[in-house]
Amino acid sequence: MKGNVMDYKRAFECVEANRDYIVETLRKIVRIDTSVPPGRNYGKLVAALEPDFHEFGFTTERVIIPEQKVKEIPYELEGERVNLVARKIAGKEPVSLYAHMDVVPIEEGWKCDPFAGILEGDTFYGRGASDMKGSIACLMGALKVMHTLSLEPRFDMHCLLCTDEEIGVYPGVYHLALNGYVHGHMLNLELGAQEPIILQACEGGIDVVIIGVGKSCHSGMNFMGVNALEEMVPIMNELLVLKREVEKRESKVPSFPLPDVPSTQLTPMFNLSVIQSGAKPNITPGECKLILNRRYIPEEDEKQVVREIEEAIARGRSKSKLIDLKVQFIHDYPPVVFDIESPHMKKMNDARRAVHGYEDFLVGGIGGSTDMGCVAKALKTDKFIGVSPTRASNVSAHAANERVEVADLISMTKELVHYLAF
Numbered sequence: 001m002k003g004n005v006m007d008y009k010r011a012f013e014c015v016e017a018n019r020d021y022i023v024e025t026l027r028k029i030v031r032i033d034t035s036v037p038p039g040r041n042y043g044k045l046v047a048a049l050e051p052d053f054h055e056f057g058f059t060t061e062r063v064i065i066p067e068q069k070v071k072e073i074p075y076e077l078e079g080e081r082v083n084l085v086a087r088k089i090a091g092k093e094p095v096s097l098y099a100h101m102d103v104v105p106i107e108e109g110w111k112c113d114p115f116a117g118i119l120e121g122d123t124f125y126g127r128g129a130s131d132m133k134g135s136i137a138c139l140m141g142a143l144k145v146m147h148t149l150s151l152e153p154r155f156d157m158h159c160l161l162c163t164d165e166e167i168g169v170y171p172g173v174y175h176l177a178l179n180g181y182v183h184g185h186m187l188n189l190e191l192g193a194q195e196p197i198i199l200q201a202c203e204g205g206i207d208v209v210i211i212g213v214g215k216s217c218h219s220g221m222n223f224m225g226v227n228a229l230e231e232m233v234p235i236m237n238e239l240l241v242l243k244r245e246v247e248k249r250e251s252k253v254p255s256f257p258l259p260d261v262p263s264t265q266l267t268p269m270f271n272l273s274v275i276q277s278g279a280k281p282n283i284t285p286g287e288c289k290l291i292l293n294r295r296y297i298p299e300e301d302e303k304q305v306v307r308e309i310e311e312a313i314a315r316g317r318s319k320s321k322l323i324d325l326k327v328q329f330i331h332d333y334p335p336v337v338f339d340i341e342s343p344h345m346k347k348m349n350d351a352r353r354a355v356h357g358y359e360d361f362l363v364g365g366i367g368g369s370t371d372m373g374c375v376a377k378a379l380k381t382d383k384f385i386g387v388s389p390t391r392a393s394n395v396s397a398h399a400a401n402e403r404v405e406v407a408d409l410i411s412m413t414k415e416l417v418h419y420l421a422f
Contacts, residue, residue, distance in 0.1 A: 006149065008354060008422045014145045015413045021144060022409050023124065025052075026137035027117030029101075030126035036102040036166050040079035045101050046161065050084065052140055056147040058086040058159070065163065065175050073169045074330055083172040085181050086159040094184030095155040095344075095420075098173060099136045100165035100371070103128040108400035122406045129404040131397035134389045135189035136161065138409055142416035151421040158183050165371045168205065168332030174374035182379060185344045187419070188372055191386030194408050195393065196358040198345070199386050201253040201266060201298055201365035204335035204373060208292040208309055210235065213324035216286030226321055228288040229277040235316030235325075236272060239292060242312040243270040251297040253337065256364035256392070266365040269295035295367045298335040334373040337365075339382040348385045351418035355411050387415050 032045045043062075050060050065081035106127060112118045114127040128134070139159065146153065160181065162172035176182055191199045212232045217225030251266035270292075277288035296305045306329055317325055339345065340363060352358055372384055389404050389412040396402045 006151070008418055011145060011149060011151065011417050011421065012355075012414045014149055015141065015410060015417060018141055018144055019406065019410060022137050022141040022413060023119065023406060025140050026124060026129065026134055026409070027126070029133045029136060030117040030128055031115055033115050034102050035105040035127070036077070036164055037075040037105070038078035039081070039102050039164060042082040042101055042163050043080060046082050046084045049136070049140065049161070052144070053086040053159070056088075056143045058088045058157075061085045063172075063176060063179075063181065065170070065172060069170050069175065073164065073167060074328075075167055081163040081172060083163055083176060084159075084161040085176065086161075088153065088157045090153070090156060092154065092156045094158060095187055096158045096160055096182045096184060097139060097187045097189065098160045098162065099132055099139060099189045100162045100171070100173070101133075101136070102164055102166045103131065103133070104166050104398050110400050112401070114402070119406070123403050124406055124409075125401055125403045127402055129402050130390045130395070131402070132190045132388075134404040134409055135412070138389055138412040138416060139189060141409075141413040142420065145413070145417050146421050151417070153420050154422075155184070155420065157420070162371070168369070168371070169330065171371040171374060173371050174378060177375045177378040182375060185342070185383035185385065186372065186375060186381075188370075188384055188386040190388055191370060191372065191384070192388035193390060193392040194356075194388070194411060195391060196352070196356070196361045197256070197392055198340055198349070198361045198363045199338065199366065200340050200363050201251070201337045202335060202370045202373065203266070203268070203295040203297055203365070203367050204300075204302065205332035205369035206294045206296070206302075206305060207330040207332060208294065209328040209330065210290040210292065210313065211326040212288045212290070212320070212322045213326070214284075214286050214288070214322055217284045219282045219284050222284045225284040225286065226323055227284045228322065229285045231320045231322045232275075232277070232288040232290055234319035235313055236290065238312040238316035239272060239309070242308060246270045249297065249300070251299055251365065253298065253365040254363060256362065256366065266297055266367070268297050268300065269293075269367045295369065296335060298337050302331070302334065333369040333371060334377050336370060336373040336376045336384070337382055338384045342383055342385070344383065345385050348387065348415070348419055351415045354418050355414045387412055
C-alpha cells in the first residue's frame with residue numbers, strides 16, 4: 001500500500017492475527033541449540049529463517065567470520081560463525097536491524113526442556129526466549145505483517161542476525177561493521193523494555209584471568225610446598241581495596257532506580273567472579289585461578305582501567321610467596337552512549353506511545369555490556385535505538401526457566417511495524 005494511508009491500528013490487528021506465526025517461529029529457533037560456547041549451530045538457524053526472508057522480498061547473504069579472527073576468542077568454539085544479512089532496498093534512508101543468535105549455556109536445573117519451546121498459558125519458556133530469540137521472532141512477525149498488508153517500508157532495511165554476542169572479543173556484528181554491512185542508524189532488538197524506559201548507555205567490560213602458581217605437596221607436610229590458594233589472598237585483598245575506590249566513581253549518565261542501586265548516577269562495577277583451586281583436602285594446591293570482571297563507565301579510560309588493576313596485582317604479588325603469576329586481560333566490549341535526542345529515538349518513542357499509550361519515559365544507563373560498543377568504536381557513531389519484548393521488572397535472561405510473555409511479543413511486533421512502516 002503506497003504511502004501507507006492505512007490506519008496503523010489495522011496493522012496492529014494483523015499482528016494479533018499472526019500470534020501463532022510469532023510463537024511458532026520462536027519455538028522453531030529455540031529448538032536450535034546455539035549455546036556459546038561452543039556456538040555450533042549458527043548455520044542451522046540461518047537456514048531456518050532464510051526462506052521466510054525470501055518470501056517477504058529480502059535478498060540474503062551469509063557472512064562467515066574468518067578463522068584467524070575466531071582464534072582470537074579465548075573459548076572452545078565449534079563450527080562456522082555464520083552471520084545472516086537480509087536486505088530490502090529501495091533507495092531510502094537505511095536502518096540496520098540487529099539481533100544476535102547465540103544464547104548462554106544451561107547451568108541450573110529447569111522445570112522443562114530448555115530447548116523445547118514450551119508454552120504455558122501466555123508464558124513461553126526456552127533458552128533465548130528473553131535474550132534474544134524472542135526479538136528475532138518479533139522481527140519476523142513484523143516483516144510478515146508488512147508483506148501481507150503490502151505496507152511500504154519507511155527505510156531500506158538491513159537485517160543483521162549475528163554471532164557470539166554472549167562471549168564478546170570479536171562478535172559477528174563487529175565484523176559486519178568493519179566490513180561495510182552496517183548502514184544508517186542501528187535498531188537494536190535487545191536494548192529496551194516493555195516499560196517506558198530509554199536506555200542511554202552501557203558500560204564497557206573487561207575480564208581479567210589471574211593464575212597463581214605455587215607448589216603442591218601433602219597437606220600434612222605443607223612446609224614442603226607453596227599453597228597457591230593462600231598466596232592468592234594478598235592479591236585478592238589489594239583488588240578489593242581497588243574495588244572500594246572504583247565503585248565510588250560516578251558517570252554523568254543517570255542510573256535506573258533499581259532496588260539497592262548505589263547511586264542516582266551510573267557507577268562502575270568490580271567483581272571477583274570466579275576462583276578455582278585445589279583437588280583434595282589433603283593436597284596443598286599448586287595452582288589458583290582467579291577471574292575478575294570489571295565494568296567501566298563511559299568516562300573511564302580503558303588503558304587506565306587496565307593499569308590500576310595491574311598495579312593492584314603487583315602490590316599483592318609483593319606480599320605473596322607465589323612462584324609464578326600469569327595475568328590475561330580479555331577485552332569484551334567498550335562502553336557506548338546513545339544519542340537519546342535523535343529523530344530516530346523520537347520516532348521509536350512515538351511507536352511505543354501508539355502501542356502502549358506511554359507519555360513520559362525514564363532514561364538511564366546499565367552496567368551490562370553490549371556489542372554495540374564495538375559498532376560505536378568501528379563506525380564512530382552514537383545513533384542507536386533499542387526495543388525488546390522483556391520487562392525490566394521481570395528479567396529472566398540467562399536464568400533457569402528463561403521466559404517471555406506472548407502478549408509482550410505481540411506488543412514488540414507492533415512497535416516494529418509502527419516504526420518501520422508508519
